[in-house]
Amino acid sequence: MVKIFVSYSSDDRAIADALAVGLRQDGHEVFFDRDNLRAGDEYHARIRDDIGACDLFIFLITPGSVRSTSYALTELSLARQRWPDPSGHVLPVLARSTPQTDIPPYLAAVTYVQGAGNLTAETLxxxxxxxxxxxxxxIAWLGVGAAVVGVCSVAAVWFWPVEGPAAAKPCYLSAQVAKDSTGRISPNGLILDIVYRGATNSFMVSPEGTASIHVGPLEAGDAPWAFEVRSAIGDSVSRHPVQGCPTSARTYALGEGLNVTLAPR
Structure with missing residues (x-):
C-alpha cells in the first residue's frame, strides 16, 4: 500500500475522482477530497499534514492546475519543500493538453504520464x-540489516571482523546534457533513458539541460548499465555504457554533438 496525495484543479474533479477510485481499488490510501475541509488555517494545516504524511504526490497537469491562481500550485510548493528532488516521490500526470512552457520546471524534471489510451489505467x-x-x-535495506546483525553476531563469538556481501543500492545522479553547434537533435523536449537489467526508466530533461536520475538499486558496485538521450519526437543517439555508480563527475561524448555529464548527488 502507498499513501498518495492527488493534487488537481477544481475544474478537473471528475478526472481526479476516477483516479482516486482506481487507486483505492488497488489497495492504496488516497487523499484528494478538499470539499470536506473548512476554509482557513485548518484547511491549510490539513493539506500540509497530508502532504507531509504521503509517500507519493500525484499532480494532474491541466491548464487549470498550472494557472497562477490555482491552489494546486500551493500544494506543489509544499511537495517541493518536502522533496527538493522529485524523483521517486512526485508523479506528474498530463490529464489535459497543456503548453510545455506552462508546466513548472520541478514537474518537467521527471517523466510524466501521458495517456495514449486510458489515463487512469496508465497512471495505476x-x-x-x-x-x-x-x-x-x-528488501535490499532489510538485507543490509540482516548482514550487519550476522556480522556482529559472528564477531561477538569469534572476536574476528566479518564483512558481509555488499547490498544492492540505488545510484542517485545529476545529469547535464550539452549540445555543440554540430548537434542535430533539438535541445528542447529531450528525454534521458536509463537501461539496467533489461528495464528502461525515462527522465525528462529540463529546458536548461538538467535532469535528476536514479539507477538500480545496483546489485554490485561495478554493475553495468547504460543511458541514451532522445527527443520527444523519437530522434535518439546510441547508448553509452556505464560501469557502477560514478563517484565524481564524468562526461560522456555521444553522437549527434551531444555530451552528457553525470555527477553524484
Whole structure:
C-alpha cells in the first residue's frame, strides 16, 4: 500500500475522482477530497499534514492546475519543500493538453504520464511500478540489516571482523546534457533513458539541460548499465555504457554533438 496525495484543479474533479477510485481499488490510501475541509488555517494545516504524511504526490497537469491562481500550485510548493528532488516521490500526470512552457520546471524534471489510451489505467500502472521499486529497496535495506546483525553476531563469538556481501543500492545522479553547434537533435523536449537489467526508466530533461536520475538499486558496485538521450519526437543517439555508480563527475561524448555529464548527488 502507498499513501498518495492527488493534487488537481477544481475544474478537473471528475478526472481526479476516477483516479482516486482506481487507486483505492488497488489497495492504496488516497487523499484528494478538499470539499470536506473548512476554509482557513485548518484547511491549510490539513493539506500540509497530508502532504507531509504521503509517500507519493500525484499532480494532474491541466491548464487549470498550472494557472497562477490555482491552489494546486500551493500544494506543489509544499511537495517541493518536502522533496527538493522529485524523483521517486512526485508523479506528474498530463490529464489535459497543456503548453510545455506552462508546466513548472520541478514537474518537467521527471517523466510524466501521458495517456495514449486510458489515463487512469496508465497512471495505476506507473504507481504499481513505483510501489514495486519501493518494496525492492526496502528488501535490499532489510538485507543490509540482516548482514550487519550476522556480522556482529559472528564477531561477538569469534572476536574476528566479518564483512558481509555488499547490498544492492540505488545510484542517485545529476545529469547535464550539452549540445555543440554540430548537434542535430533539438535541445528542447529531450528525454534521458536509463537501461539496467533489461528495464528502461525515462527522465525528462529540463529546458536548461538538467535532469535528476536514479539507477538500480545496483546489485554490485561495478554493475553495468547504460543511458541514451532522445527527443520527444523519437530522434535518439546510441547508448553509452556505464560501469557502477560514478563517484565524481564524468562526461560522456555521444553522437549527434551531444555530451552528457553525470555527477553524484
Amino acid at each position: 500502472a506507473n504507481v504499481a511500478r513505483i510501489a514495486r521499486d519501493r518494496r525492492r529497496t526496502a
